[in-house]
Amino acid sequence: MINAQQSGRQADLIPVGDEPIQPTGIIVCITGGAAVKQTPLFDLHLRLGAKMTEFAGYRMPLHYPAGIIREHLHCRSRAGLFDISHMGQCRIVGARAAQALETLTPGGLAGLPPGRQKYTVLLNLQGGVIDDIIVTRVATGLAVVVNAGCKDKDYAYLRQALPEDCEFSEQNDLALLALQGPEATSILGTLAPEVAQLPFMHGCQAQIAGIPCRISRSGYTGEDGFEISLAAGDAQGLATLLLQQDGVAPIGLGARDTLRLEAGLCLYGHELGETVSPVEAGLSWLFPAGRADFPGSEIILAHLRRGPPRRRVGLSIEGKLPVREGAPLFNGETQIGAVSSGGYSPSLARPIAMALVETEFAAPGTRLTAQVRDQCVAVSVCKLPFVPHRYRR
Structure with a gap:
């Protein structure tokens, strides 16, 4: 459960100072005039060489x-x-x-x-x-x-x-x-x-x-x-x-x-x-x-x-170009949805995405087109998950 409005794509922050931080709770620092919180593991992340970013008001690895x-x-x-x-x-x-x-x-x-x-x-x-x-x-x-x-x-x-x-x-x-x-x-x-x-x-x-x-x-x-x-x-x-x-x-x-x-x-x-x-x-x-x-x-x-009126679906992407959040989806000339999450799948070595689409176009196998900047990318609706769950039932 990550808040997507703080999707981790914000500008990275540079670690401030070399003093060890005592893990006594949530720590707050001031960066650029705004209060940014740090978790109790902040000092450990720096020692492990993490690239830090601001995420949901926190400095995180x-x-x-x-x-x-x-x-x-x-x-x-x-x-x-x-x-x-x-x-x-x-x-x-x-x-x-x-x-x-x-x-x-x-x-x-x-x-x-x-x-x-x-x-x-x-x-x-x-x-x-x-x-x-x-x-x-x-x-x-x-x-x-x-x-x-x-x-x-x-x-x-x-x-x-x-x-x-x-x-x-x-x-x-x-x-x-x-x-x-x-x-x-x-x-x-x-x-x-x-x-x-x-x-x-x-x-x-x-x-x-x-x-x-x-x-x-x-x-x-x-x-x-x-x-x-x-x-x-x-x-x-x-x-x-x-x-x-x-x-x-x-x-x-x-x-x-x-x-x-x-x-x-x-x-x-x-x-x-x-x-x-x-x-x-x-x-x-x-x-x-x-x-x-x-x-x-x-x-x-x-x-x-x-x-x-619409459903969440998986998308199989044709080609190697990632189709990311916000990319509109079309059936012909008509927009019928948009990508909600998308990126590269390390396990499958190819791009994948999820989307919210009009129910009429939510059946697995339905072929659609995603608009990625000035390119049209062929995609098809697929079942979720992309990688099987391995929970201990």
């Missing part, structure tokens, strides 16, 4: 010296460590926390057992998406992870929308790491044996080298793997320990985006947004049968019954 393609392929073949501490972590505490949050989403939260996670969306009254989030049932209520670029609006919305008997709190003293790839389980299992048997979208409390962590089997790459929430002050120590394990390499935002694109996963601001319904985005499975009392229900239920 775009890639390390190996480069995006090698980082991507390493994650697909071994294990990659990601700093995702820019994501927002918050808690909703109270006996009715799950029921209260459920009223703002498609549903399925009230019956969530302890330790279970659910991917869902916050809905607006127009049938669009405020944000896509991960919700975990914990002893006191719910732990929620939101997109970095949506934190402020999400937190304000939740404070306003939740009832008084639910206590909402930001958890700015936490960091978040992701260990992803086919070797992630064997590596993390040597340090915390209890995680090896976790099913996908389940979590537990564990200690790694004496560091208390909340670990879930989840991620944003299509690979098996884990996300680790822990105190900000422990983040550099744990990240250093994980990077010392055979098979683990640091991975930046560039490869995180190419990995999720290959996996056909939605990116907020691209495939999801305030004017895109979850049904258009291919998330109809979020809605339990028979429920009709969620925000934007009139529009969304119509999409579920009769089909949406």
